[in-house]
Amino acid sequence: MSRILVIDDEPQITRLLTLLLEGAGHEVRVAADAAHGLHELALSQPDLLLLDLGLPDRDGVEVVRALREWSQLPVLVLSARSDPHDKVAALDHGADDYLTKPFDAPELLARLRALLRRVTPAEQQPVLALGKLTVDLAAHAVTVADKPVPLTPIEFSLLAQLARHAGRVLTHAHLLQAVWGPKAADQSHYLRVHFAHLRRKLRRAGLDEEIIRNEPGIGYRLLVPPS
Amino acid sequence: MSRILVIDDEPQITRLLTLLLEGAGHEVRVAADAAHGLHELALSQPDLLLLDLGLPDRDGVEVVRALREWSQLPVLVLSARSDPHDKVAALDHGADDYLTKPFDAPELLARLRALLRRVTPAEQQPVLALGKLTVDLAAHAVTVADKPVPLTPIEFSLLAQLARHAGRVLTHAHLLQAVWGPKAADQSHYLRVHFAHLRRKLRRAGLDEEIIRNEPGIGYRLLVPPS
DNA sequence: GCTCGTCTTAACGACATCTTAGCGCGGCGG
DNA sequence: CCGCCGCGCTAAGATGTCGTTAAGACGAGC
Numbered sequence: 001m002s003r004i005l006v007i008d009d010e011p012q013i014t015r016l017l018t019l020l021l022e023g024a025g026h027e028v029r030v031a032a033d034a035a036h037g038l039h040e041l042a043l044s045q046p047d048l049l050l051l052d053l054g055l056p057d058r059d060g061v062e063v064v065r066a067l068r069e070w071s072q073l074p075v076l077v078l079s080a081r082s083d084p085h086d087k088v089a090a091l092d093h094g095a096d097d098y099l100t101k102p103f104d105a106p107e108l109l110a111r112l113r114a115l116l117r118r119v120t121p122a123e124q125q126p127v128l129a130l131g132k133l134t135v136d137l138a139a140h141a142v143t144v145a146d147k148p149v150p151l152t153p154i155e156f157s158l159l160a161q162l163a164r165h166a167g168r169v170l171t172h173a174h175l176l177q178a179v180w181g182p183k184a185a186d187q188s189h190y191l192r193v194h195f196a197h198l199r200r201k202l203r204r205a206g207l208d209e210e211i212i213r214n215e216p217g218i219g220y221r222l223l224v225p226p227s
Numbered sequence: 228m229s230r231i232l233v234i235d236d237e238p239q240i241t242r243l244l245t246l247l248l249e250g251a252g253h254e255v256r257v258a259a260d261a262a263h264g265l266h267e268l269a270l271s272q273p274d275l276l277l278l279d280l281g282l283p284d285r286d287g288v289e290v291v292r293a294l295r296e297w298s299q300l301p302v303l304v305l306s307a308r309s310d311p312h313d314k315v316a317a318l319d320h321g322a323d324d325y326l327t328k329p330f331d332a333p334e335l336l337a338r339l340r341a342l343l344r345r346v347t348p349a350e351q352q353p354v355l356a357l358g359k360l361t362v363d364l365a366a367h368a369v370t371v372a373d374k375p376v377p378l379t380p381i382e383f384s385l386l387a388q389l390a391r392h393a394g395r396v397l398t399h400a401h402l403l404q405a406v407w408g409p410k411a412a413d414q415s416h417y418l419r420v421h422f423a424h425l426r427r428k429l430r431r432a433g434l435d436e437e438i439i440r441n442e443p444g445i446g447y448r449l450l451v452p453p454s
Numbered sequence: 455g456c457t458c459g460t461c462t463t464a465a466c467g468a469c470a471t472c473t474t475a476g477c478g479c480g481g482c483g484g
Numbered sequence: 485c486c487g488c489c490g491c492g493c494t495a496a497g498a499t500g501t502c503g504t505t506a507a508g509a510c511g512a513g514c
Contacts, residue, residue, distance in 0.1 A: 085333075110314065
C-alpha cells in the first residue's frame, strides 16, 4: 500500500513495527541509525517516515531538520520521551505527529492512515480499468480508449454498479434497487431500455466487444477482459 | 496569523482556548454545538478546526464526517475520551490529530503549528491561474486577461470552490454546503441563478470559452485549459 | 429614512433525459 | 408446430433539469 521507512536502533521495536506495518499491507524498510536513515531516505523515497528520537549517532530531531531541508515527507516521531518539551521541539522542527512509547498499535496505525491520507491529496481515486474501458467513480467519468463517453446519470449508475462487481452477476432486483431505489423493484424493462442506450454509446465510442452480458432470467454481468 | 474555529460546549474550555490561541496570534471563533459549528464552517472558512467530541446535539465524529464530504480542512480533535478506540474512530473518520483533555498547552500549540504548516503550501500560491482567468483567493479578486472582474461574495465563493478543485466535479450538495451552509442542501436552483450571473460577467469580461461546465444531474466543474 | 447593491424567489423556454409503449427475434415447452 | 416469455431495440409523449431574465425582499452604509 505505502512504503514506510523505520529509523530505530532497538531490534525489538523494529521487529514489532515491521510485523505490524506489513500486516497492514505496507512495505517496510528499516535503518538503525541517523546516517543510514538519511541515506535510505534519499535512496528508497518512502511515503512516510517513522522515527525514533534516541538514535546512537545523532538525535532524531536533527534527522527531521535535515530532512525538511529538501522534503515534505510526512514524519511520525515515536519516542520514549514523554516530556511535553520534547514533543514541542520535535513538532516544531518538522515532525507531523508524535507518539510516546509504549504505544497502542491500533492508534499508531490510525495516525499513519491520517498522515498518508493527507499527504496524497491527489487521492487514489477509485478508477476501474477494464481493457479499453475506464470507469472513474469519483469524477463520474467514463472513457473508452482514453476518449470520454458522455453518459446520463442513470447510465453511469448502471455501469458503475456492474464495474464495482466486475465479473459477477448482478440480479435485476439488485440493479433496480441500486439505481432507482426500492420502489422500482419489479420494473425490469427499465434495465432493458437503459442497457440498450448504454451498449449503443459504448459501441459507438469504439468498444468492439460486447462486455455487458445478460444472464437470462437472472440479471447482468460485466465481462472482465483477459489480462 | 490563522483563523481557527473552536467547537466546544464548555465555556471554561473555550475561554481558555481563546486566550491561548489569540495569545499565539490566531483569530478565533467559537461555536457551542454541532449545528452552529457546521454553519460557521461554511460561513467563515477557517484555516483549522479544533473540535470537541462530546457535543450536546451531535457526536463530534459526525461533524468530521459531514465536513469531509466537502472540505479538506485540517481538524484537531480535543476530547476527554482517552480510549484508543475513540481515537482510532475519530482519526479514521477524517480527523488529523487527537489530543486528550487535560492537555498541555505548549503541546497543543505545537500540534496546531504542525497542521497549519502542512496546509499552507497550498496557500502559498493563493493565486490560481487558469488560462486567461486568474483567481486570487486571499484578495478575493478575479481577473480575465489581467483586467479585474467585479464579483459579488457569492459569485466569488462559487468560483473559488471550483478553482480550488479545478477539473473535478463538485456536486450540487458540495457547492451548496460550501457557500450557503448546511441549511440550503437542496436548493439547487440557487446554483443555476448565480452561475448564470457568474458566466455572464466572465463572458462580458472577455472570456470567450465556457469554462464552467455542468455535469447533468451531478454538479459543476471548471475546465482546466490545456497547457 | 433613503438609496444602492445584492440576494432570493418566481416564471418561462429550451433541451436532455426518463418513462412508457410497441415490435421483432430467439429459445423453450406444450 | 405454435404460443409464451425474456430480451434487444426504437420511437414518442411525459417529466425534469438547466439557463436565463426580471421583479420583489433584504441589508449595509450614508
